[in-house]
Amino acid sequence: MISLADSLVSASSRPLAVRRRPDLVSKRQHYQGTSYWIVKEPIGLNYFRFQEEEFAIMNMVDGHTSLDQIKQRYEAQFPPSKITVEELARFVGNLFQSGLLMADVPGQGDQLKKRAEEKRRKQMVATVSNVLAIRFKGIDPERLLNWLNPKVGWLFSRPAVICGLSLMLTAVLLVTVQFDVFQSKLPTFQDFFAGKNWIYLGITLAVTKILHEFGHGLTCKRFGGECHEMGVMILVLTPCLYCNVSDSWMLPNKWHRAAIGAAGIYVEVVIASFCTFIWWFSESGTMLNQLSLSVMFVCSVSTILFNGNPLLRYDGYYILSDIMEIPNLRQKSTTILTRKLGKWCLGLEEPDDPFLPQRNQAMFALYSIAAVIYRWLVVIMILLFLYRVFEPIGLQVLGQVIAAASLYGLIVHPLWKLGKFFAVPGRFHQVKKARMFATLSVVAGLLAAAFLIPLPHSVYCPLEVQPQDAKQVYVEIPGTLLKPARPAGSQVHQGDVLAELSNLDLELEFVRLQGELETLDERIVSLQLERLQEDHFAADAANVLRETEKRHESVRQQLAQKQQDLDRLEIVAPVDGTVMPGPLVSGRPPVEGLLPTWSGTPLDEHNVGAYLQASDLLCQIGDPQKMEAVLVIDQSDRNFVKVHDRVEIKLSHLPRQMFESRIESIATAELEETPQRLSDKAGGELLTQVDRTTGREVPLSTSYQARALLPNNENMLRIGLRGKAKIHTAPQTIANRLWRFLSQTFSFEL
Structure with missing residues (x-):
């Protein structure tokens, strides 16, 4: 049995035992000013692009023409180009392997079967990867x-x-x-x-x-x-x-x-x-x-x-x-990158390839690098997404199997191709040993640096300015502000009146209870006189007297409670200090039938007549020269931050001013409620959601509070200012950072 290889290495004057398939479809096209032929293989739906010279050679392979004759026709048709018989044999072999030629020698069924099996194997590998x-x-x-x-x-x-x-x-x-x-x-x-x-x-x-x-x-x-x-x-x-x-x-x-x-x-x-x-x-x-x-x-x-x-x-x-x-842009970019790396790292010569772009090769190499990196990112995002989907229903194993198969295509297959590259006979002898060892030394040095050399590490988090150790004064009983409250900056002593509120419903209820109490007093006196005047005081009348006395005591207690509530409408200072406003609040537009709401801070004069709800922050009393930054640290960064770590603070209204401080304290309990102004819903940087149980605004991810002191000697700071903190933590190696990123991404702790 004569194989295709035997027919190609036989005498060059013998007619080739292969010929062009008659069902091929071809069309001339122009790419970047150069004429090409596009050939369609209709059964496998494969497409090929040939230069004029290559297309002419393929048409010369008719089953009756020898390599010598093809060589002569080629050189006559395309002077002054020259081609060797060996080059022609390789090109014809490639055409046959691509399925563009058919052979008239016995035993080609086995060759076609091998080719089909190889194609199926490659498709299987591509599917798995x-x-x-x-x-x-x-x-x-x-x-x-x-x-x-x-x-x-x-x-x-x-x-x-x-x-x-x-x-x-x-x-x-x-x-x-x-x-x-x-x-x-x-x-x-x-x-x-x-x-x-x-x-x-x-x-x-x-x-x-x-x-x-x-x-x-x-x-x-x-x-x-x-x-x-x-x-x-x-x-x-x-x-x-x-x-x-x-x-x-x-x-x-x-x-x-x-x-x-x-x-x-x-x-x-x-x-x-x-x-x-x-x-x-x-x-x-x-x-x-x-x-x-x-x-x-x-x-x-x-x-x-x-x-x-x-x-x-x-x-x-x-x-x-x-x-x-540029057809096959990805393959050509990868080839350019591979050749450049082979030249720079191994000293390999770059063979001429007329099909590769000759200009801007650096851009094509960068494109190949960017494509690899982006593919990694997309696959990792999809795998993480699938893992999160499978986790609640107990199918994490399926997610892990998909991840393993995907990583095969990203890691194992490229390594296999690299090994195949060096497995070519004579390839290793082409490598310049000095260049190779220099490359290995650089790689080893970079790996050592990544694992052994710690680099400065920082944690970034949002913050809000608050008075240090200030006493917060809240509205306990809702009501309408009767007159301007004590303005910000006022010096007050414990017991001084800060604001007076009016609650009409509470006052009406107090008057009603007073009237009811007076009525009960009269009723009790009447029943007692009746008991004294009658020799035989009826049992029913005695029960009425007891019930009336019980009701009297209940109303008296309610009246005392209402009196306390009325007294609390007069809000007084709990400690000595300076009155400081709370965070600014945007007012809601007035709604017909509802009392007007306050805006800014309750201390502002325009809020006279506004309705203050219970738990509204009226003001804070403390020392305006002593401020602190309240930092919100994500749980992924919590373990890096220690007390006394240096902090650099930038505030939104002072972008060119840098404040330096140190971490004073770190909360051990999770943050249960987000500072209002730090929420993304209020224009802050902290992503939050509403806790359906408590109704509070809480961070999307578990967070902790930390505090850093901020002296306010120049009176530049205001309560409620937002900003960004850069916490200088212990140095970390690149390897540690990468491992942390992977751990967070794939939740290895699970």
Whole structure:
């Protein structure tokens, strides 16, 4: 049996036992001013790009022509180019391995079987290494798309695209102009990702991706392309469709190819824009409202993080590749990076490759690095997301299996390719030993530095300025402010009146109880006289007297309590000191039928006549020269912070002023209520939510309070000022920081 290799190494004058497949489809195209031929292999739907010379050689392989004859024809057709028989043999062998040639020698069934098995093995490895996006081939949708195109193809016409983009722009303007309203309408993170909404998210992802893929297919048909493969893709454990529009490579216009790549994004953007208006004007909490928000989330996240991002091999990547006219952009960028690293680190010579970009190679290398880093980040985010989904239902093991399979594609497969690179015979002898050992020394030094050298470490957290050891004075009995309170800065002594309130309901109740008490007094006197005048005081009358006396005592106690409440409407200073205002509060607009509320601080004169609720902070009494910063530290940073650590403080109203202090104390108990002005709902930096049990505003993550003293000798500080603290903690190595990041990300402590 004669193999293909035997036929190629035989006498160069013997006719080749292979010939070009007659079913190949080819079209001439131009890339960056150079003419190329695109060849389509219709059975496997594989596409190849050849230069004029390569395409001519492939056409010369007709089963009757020898290598010598091909060499002569080539050199006659493309002077002054020269080619050797060995180069021709290698090129013909590559064509055969790619399935573009067919052999007329016996035994080719075994060769085709081996090739099919190798292809299946590679597909299996690719599937295992990318379990987050598994494809299953399905149907040939050509007939379906041909039927749909006359009916809905107009959606991808120029007028329809202009209308769709206008709708998108209008939705963006609506959200941008009324961003505060947009934020207020959004549910909390916990509510949006609650169990009941997972069904909506799953349905949304499946439906939008199906429409996304039909967008690709219909646009491809509109520009004259074909689509012969549509199947099922399990995308992040959600079934949806995929549509193979590789036939767009046969289109000569690069903008048409880019439009086909962008069609799916266009469909999702239009759907998201339409759902933005539905969500905006529909009743919050309804099924339609939740579905619309799910569509907005899925379409926007998938477009920004995945489809529209050229760092991943999705729509954005192919759009960029088409516009730049560089097919296989990722592979070529990786090849450039690999060759540069081989040259710099191992001293390997860079072989000439006319198919690689010759200009701006540094940019392509940087693109390859950015793509690898971004892919790592996206995979880690998805794995963390899935782990959090599986954890509550006890399926963490499934999340760990998916993580292991994904990490195989990120770590094991690249290492295997690296080993394969060095396994090439003679490769190691090409390496310049001095360059290799220098590279290893640098790598070892960097690793040693990462594990052994501690670097300065800081913790950042929000803060609020408060008076040090001040006594807070709260309103105990609600009421209307009768006259201006003692102004801020006033010196007071214990017992001095700070403010006087009036509570009409309380006063009316006091008067009612007084009247009732007088009536009971008269009733008791009457019953007692009746008992003295009658010789036989009836038992029923005695019971009435006892009940009346009991009621009298109860009313007397209530009256005494009301008197105490009335006395507390006069708020007095509990200690000696200076009156200081509490944090500023924005007033609510007046509502007809309700008492006016106060704004600013209760000490402000314009609040005379305003209604103060119980537990409202009237003022604070202390020393205005002694302030402190109240820091809120996240639990992930709590263990780094120690008492006496140095703190640098910047306040929002004094951005150029730096205050220095040290940690005075750290709370051991969790923060149960967020300082109002630090909440993101009040413009602060601390993400908070409402505790449904207590109704208090609490941090999203467990936090602790710390205090640092702030002298106010120049009277620059005001109560309630917000700022940012930089706490200088013990130095940490890079390895420790990386391990901490991974521990927090994947919750290794679990």
